[in-house]
Amino acid sequence: MSHVAAQEAGQLCVLAALLAPCAGPAAPEVARQLILRFGSLRTLYSASAEALRDALAGQGGANLAVVAAIVAARDLAEAAAREAMLGVPLDTGSEAFRRYLVARLGSRREECVLVVFCNVQGIYIAEDFYTGVRRTECLIPLRPTVRRAFDLDAHRVVLAHNHPSGAARPSSDDIAATLQLRVVVEPLEIRLDDHCVVAGNHVASMKALGLL
Incomplete structure (x- = not known):
């Protein structure tokens, strides 16, 4: 504008x-x-x-x-937006969660990663937010995510990151990094529930797309 x-x-x-x-x-x-x-x-x-x-x-x-x-x-x-997610199992396909992701990531000019930690029932515990050093890249923080999950006794994790380019489609690199994280966390009894890609007002779920 x-x-x-x-x-x-x-x-x-x-x-x-x-x-x-x-x-x-x-x-x-x-x-x-x-x-x-x-x-x-x-x-x-x-x-x-x-x-x-x-x-x-x-x-x-x-x-x-x-x-x-x-x-x-x-x-x-x-x-205030997070309050809608508290106390109930997190549903990555819900309108409330998608609105939250758009508010957090939709307008960012650099790629950022949001990691949401949940208990075994899928109830929200906490989240970590990482800002990319480069405008077009923000790698999934493997070690900090695992460490934080243990600190919180989290058993489920949801990832989200944005595409400043405007295309809410998982790239081949996104898919590969997501599968790598799943390989790392699942033997530790931490389930990767979903990875969402945000661009503007649009959100794509790897789970819904059958990629996870």
Whole structure:
């Protein structure tokens, strides 16, 4: 969305109001810079703290406060979305879970991996989020995933990662890495339930596609 379209949609006003407590009178200009840099509230919402700091270079002391406010707002929204998954077996085909994945991964500009840990009944325990070093690659973290599963006494794992290219289709590398993880974790009594690929508003499930 262009700067003009964003202004017409009221995005600048919404963002400026959110930032006013920490940016003060400079809030409208800070909001304008962020929209110009990221193009939309959705992309801004998904931006890393580092990317936000880079976008606000030159804003002085307001920089850290603005970044903290945006990250805190995102954390609050994500925590609220997770509530829909708590206390019931995780269903990777459910609309609630797919909406959560889209919110977490759909607008990221670099490949990221989300690892969800569940107990033996499939109840959500915790999750880990990994940001790719390269824009188009984020390898599945094998050792940290196994270590974390043991620490949490998790018996089931769900993976998800995004494709910034916009195609919600598992690549051959995605499939190979997923099968490698399954070979590693299954002898340890940890079941890999699914691996979802997210692109924009679309989610593809390897389990549903018969790839897992």
